[in-house]
Amino acid sequence: MPRFLVRRVLGALVILLIISAVTFWLFYAVPRDPATMSCGKNCTPDMLAQIRHNLGIDHPIPVQYWEWLKGVFVGRDYAGFGHCNAPCLGYSFANRQPVLGTILDRLPLTLSLAFGSAVVFLVFGIGTGMMAAVKQGKWQDKVASSASLVASSMQIYFVGYLAMYLLVAKLDILDNPSYTPLTDDPVGWASGLMLPWLVLSLIWTANYTRMTRSQLVETLSEDYVRTARAKGLSRRNVFFRFAWRGAMGPIVTIFGIDLATLIGGAIITESVFSLQGVGRLALSSVDKSDLPMLLGVTVLSAGAIVFFNIIVDAVYALIDPRIRLA
Amino acid sequence: MSFSRRNFLIATGVAAAGTTVLSACGGSGGGSSSNDKVPSVSGAKTMNIPVGTKADSTGPAPEVPGAVKGGTIYSLDQFDMDHLDPAQIYVSTEGAITRPILRGLTGYKIDDKGGCTLIGDVATDAGTMKDGGKTWSFTIKDGIKWEDGADLSMDDVRHTFERLFASFVTEGPRYVQQWLVGGDKYKGPYSGKSLDSIEIDGKTITFHLTEARADFNYTLGMPGYGLVPKKHDTKEQYDKRPFALGPYKIGDRKIGKSLTYVRNEHWDPKTDAMRNAYPDKYLFQFGYETVASTDRYIADKGNDQYTMSIFNEVAPERTQQVLTNATLKKRVLTQVDTVTYYWPINMTRIKDVKVRQAINWAWPHQQLQTIRGGKATSELASTILSPVTPGYEHFDLYGVETKPGGDPAKAKALLKEAGKVGQKLVIAYQQSDNAVKQAVAIKNALEAAGFKVVNKQVDKTTFYTQIGKIDNGYDLFAAGWSPDWPNGYSVFFPCWSGKNIGDGRSNYAQLNDPTVNKAIDQASTIADTKAANKAWGAIDKQIMELAAVVPDYHSIRNWMYGSKVGNVVYDAGNTCVALCKLYVKK
Numbered sequence: 001m002p003r004f005l006v007r008r009v010l011g012a013l014v015i016l017l018i019i020s021a022v023t024f025w026l027f028y029a030v031p032r033d034p035a036t037m038s039c040g041k042n043c044t045p046d047m048l049a050q051i052r053h054n055l056g057i058d059h060p061i062p063v064q065y066w067e068w069l070k071g072v073f074v075g076r077d078y079a080g081f082g083h084c085n086a087p088c089l090g091y092s093f094a095n096r097q098p099v100l101g102t103i104l105d106r107l108p109l110t111l112s113l114a115f116g117s118a119v120v121f122l123v124f125g126i127g128t129g130m131m132a133a134v135k136q137g138k139w140q141d142k143v144a145s146s147a148s149l150v151a152s153s154m155q156i157y158f159v160g161y162l163a164m165y166l167l168v169a170k171l172d173i174l175d176n177p178s179y180t181p182l183t184d185d186p187v188g189w190a191s192g193l194m195l196p197w198l199v200l201s202l203i204w205t206a207n208y209t210r211m212t213r214s215q216l217v218e219t220l221s222e223d224y225v226r227t228a229r230a231k232g233l234s235r236r237n238v239f240f241r242f243a244w245r246g247a248m249g250p251i252v253t254i255f256g257i258d259l260a261t262l263i264g265g266a267i268i269t270e271s272v273f274s275l276q277g278v279g280r281l282a283l284s285s286v287d288k289s290d291l292p293m294l295l296g297v298t299v300l301s302a303g304a305i306v307f308f309n310i311i312v313d314a315v316y317a318l319i320d321p322r323i324r325l326a
Numbered sequence: 327m328s329f330s331r332r333n334f335l336i337a338t339g340v341a342a343a344g345t346t347v348l349s350a351c352g353g354s355g356g357g358s359s360s361n362d363k364v365p366s367v368s369g370a371k372t373m374n375i376p377v378g379t380k381a382d383s384t385g386p387a388p389e390v391p392g393a394v395k396g397g398t399i400y401s402l403d404q405f406d407m408d409h410l411d412p413a414q415i416y417v418s419t420e421g422a423i424t425r426p427i428l429r430g431l432t433g434y435k436i437d438d439k440g441g442c443t444l445i446g447d448v449a450t451d452a453g454t455m456k457d458g459g460k461t462w463s464f465t466i467k468d469g470i471k472w473e474d475g476a477d478l479s480m481d482d483v484r485h486t487f488e489r490l491f492a493s494f495v496t497e498g499p500r501y502v503q504q505w506l507v508g509g510d511k512y513k514g515p516y517s518g519k520s521l522d523s524i525e526i527d528g529k530t531i532t533f534h535l536t537e538a539r540a541d542f543n544y545t546l547g548m549p550g551y552g553l554v555p556k557k558h559d560t561k562e563q564y565d566k567r568p569f570a571l572g573p574y575k576i577g578d579r580k581i582g583k584s585l586t587y588v589r590n591e592h593w594d595p596k597t598d599a600m601r602n603a604y605p606d607k608y609l610f611q612f613g614y615e616t617v618a619s620t621d622r623y624i625a626d627k628g629n630d631q632y633t634m635s636i637f638n639e640v641a642p643e644r645t646q647q648v649l650t651n652a653t654l655k656k657r658v659l660t661q662v663d664t665v666t667y668y669w670p671i672n673m674t675r676i677k678d679v680k681v682r683q684a685i686n687w688a689w690p691h692q693q694l695q696t697i698r699g700g701k702a703t704s705e706l707a708s709t710i711l712s713p714v715t716p717g718y719e720h721f722d723l724y725g726v727e728t729k730p731g732g733d734p735a736k737a738k739a740l741l742k743e744a745g746k747v748g749q750k751l752v753i754a755y756q757q758s759d760n761a762v763k764q765a766v767a768i769k770n771a772l773e774a775a776g777f778k779v780v781n782k783q784v785d786k787t788t789f790y791t792q793i794g795k796i797d798n799g800y801d802l803f804a805a806g807w808s809p810d811w812p813n814g815y816s817v818f819f820p821c822w823s824g825k826n827i828g829d830g831r832s833n834y835a836q837l838n839d840p841t842v843n844k845a846i847d848q849a850s851t852i853a854d855t856k857a858a859n860k861a862w863g864a865i866d867k868q869i870m871e872l873a874a875v876v877p878d879y880h881s882i883r884n885w886m887y888g889s890k891v892g893n894v895v896y897d898a899g900n901t902c903v904a905l906c907k908l909y910v911k912k
Contacts, residue, residue: 169625274614
């Protein structure tokens with residue numbers, strides 16, 4: 001296990017390095033000049049030169065990338081801001097705020113949204129999928145399958161606004177979506193995020209229902225499960241000791257990727273519910289051609305995916321002893 | 327100014343006269359269509375913003391009838407403010423949000439009839455002009471204190487203007503830097519050097535300018551010239567946490583999420599003729615799309631009853647619903663804008679005036695208005711100046727009012743005279759749903775008139791960079807401008823003077839007509855407001871006769887608010903809701 005983890009972490013660092021370099025290059029491949037966007041109404045060439053110097057973009061691109069990379073590991077000095085301690089992700093082109101600080105400020109909301117909705121869609125998705133698999137062919141299976149098909153066809157921007165109108169404006173059942181830190185007010189935290197959790201998890205619940213059902217139906221027809229049944233084990237025993245573990249592998253894999261994607265930012269959900277998470281930050285940094293912020297969010301999202309992939313691989317071995325890590 | 331969000335400064339527009347500023351109060355009965363009660367820009371009366379007297383500049387500000395102290399005003403807006411350092415403020419929303427905390431030498435006093443007067447803010451009056459406008463002096467009032475109780479000193483006032491030359495100040499207005507004698511070489515106060523053209527004598531500050539500026543006191547009314555304390559000047563960091571002189575100070579700030587103002591206990595209302603301070607607190611909240619904020623205003627529940635918006639207007643998707651509902655319309659502040667959206671014609675490529683006139687005749691104004699959402703959101707333009715800007719003169723050289731759908735026959739006849747039937751036009755437009763639809767309508771109309779049109783879609787984040795290049799390769803492109811203060815100088819000089827042709831400059835049409843240049847230079851020196859306005863109106867007509875541009879439309883703005891927000895009126899100085907006039911209804 002330790003050797004596995006070290007190998008994977010080193011691999012992850014290489015991947016993040018490549019992603020950051022590609023993002024850097026892609027940004028400059030598009031003909032946008034952050035200095036011009038920052039420059040005031042009566043812009044002059046001298047002012048543009050000054051802005052480029054202030055932003056640190058008056059060097060060749062490889063030098064700019066090297067400086068950024070150096071800042072991540074050992075910190076760096078900025079013309080207008082002094083020394084930025086490691087890990088330094090730079091300052092926003094748009095509002096001159098520290099990138100790392102801004103991302104960390106938005107992260108709790110994104111984590112709350114991701115983990116909260118994950119709990120909902122895992123519980124309901126896997127639970128419904130299990131029921132559908134056990135009751136295969138019966139009305140429970142048909143209802144669950146049809147409902148999940150309809151739900152997975154929906155879009156958050158449609159369901160979200162509809163839910164806001166019905167549940168908040170008209171029926172006043174739920175609060176307007178908002179974020180209160182969990183440590184400040186747990187009840188406020190939950191009530192403010194309840195609607196986004198329900199909407200976000202609606203589509204994912206449908207997907208996990210279908211996936212769980214499909215995996216369990218396949219596993220339940222495996223020879224070893226039939227053997228266990230033939231040996232007289234109870235249905236519950238057969239299901240949870242044998243079938244369940246065999247079916248969970250792919251689901252765990254997908255869940256790792258899905259959770260990492262959510263942590264990278266549920267852009268549409270955050271936009272629909274006016275939540276200021278990492279997703280909205282990514283969107284605005286693209287809109288404003290804010291390279292440091294864009295880089296920071298990209299590296300965070302990629303890092304989340306890589307990290308959860310490592311976790312998933314480790315968990316996989318726990319679920320399925322046939323998998324060897326070394 | 328160009329129209330990206332960052333440049334959405336409509337800093338010193340002129341409010342229409344009281345009878346034509348339509349607020350939500352006293353709305354029509356039910357069943358009327360939105361078109362019946364839409365304020366007409368062309369029907370709005372242009373009001374000159376006069377210079378007030380010393381008495382006008384003396385506080386306190388007149389009480390708002392029925393207003394009570396207390397409560398919290400909330401806001402729902404899409405974007406946070408990128409800058410709070412006054413030296414970096416050029417966007418109207420940043421100017422508006424800082425009015426309760428920042429003060430300058432001069433400012434605009436709103437009266438209860440919707441009118442506006444230029445007065446002294448921290449100055450005892452709106453300034454004394456000498457040498458035909460090359461020297462300006464302002465005397466500072468007594469008793470003005472910062473949020474920490476320290477007196478506003480003359481060092482602070484000097485420092486405010488000297489720091490404008492610092493290298494980190496790149497986004498605010500540049501007028502003072504360009505006009506102060508020695509400003510071309512001065513690098514700011516941080517190396518210990520002062521600027522000699524700023525003189526202090528007792529409580530009087532005097533500015534020596536390189537050119538006569540009869541309207542310099544108006545220029546200083548811009549939010550970009552808010553005062554900064556020398557002792558608490560944190561340079562680049564000041565952008566995050568400016569020091570307050572106004573009735574409020576910053577209580578809390580969560581970048582991108584919220585900004586809270588609490589009372590500044592050291593503010594003396596007797597020194598302030600502009601601001602009231604009724605609410606105990608303001609809580610500005612960011613990140614709300616216009617549809618989301620409009621829906622919340624419609625629902626009007628909980629704290630949303632005490633909420634307004636600085637930036638967010640009624641969402642286009644809800645305009646019909648809101649403006650045709652008498653109850654909802656009562657909670658909408660509708661105001662005509664000072665901005666004119668237009669399409670400059672590249673004079674270096676389209677050199678024949680008859681061709682440019684043909685473009686004007688063929689233009690499908692009415693179709694474009696429909697695409698934008700109809701008469702509720704915009705009014706057709708036939709001039710460069712908005713009808714609510716001083717200097718505006720009504721004229722319609724190309725049939726905008728008589729043939730709003732365009733006159734292709736007339737256009738074709740002009741092309742024939744010029745021998746240019748089939749003239750190719752390359753038109754640049756931004757990537758957006760509306761822009762694409764408008765491009766199609768324009769192409770159809772111009773081709774019906776005998777042009778051959780090539781549409782070029784340009785990425786919106788680089789649009790103004792590209793059309794701002796001398797060799798941009800385009801014949802027409804969408805742009806727009808609004809005055810930085812209420813006269814024609816800040817419209818015509820940056821956009822139509824031959825001195826402003828160059829990469830990144832705003833004379834997109836690259837108009838360089840000697841008679842126009844001379845007229846602009848002369849109008850800039852006229853001290854008498856009425857005479858100056860007459861001159862600007864004449865320049866407008868002169869440029870339109872040259873057909874250097876196709877005026878498109880003036881915006882109509884609709885701000886919705888909660889039912890318990892009182893006295894929602896328009897701040898002509900910042901072209902937004904007047905924050906310092908609001909109160910919380912009990």
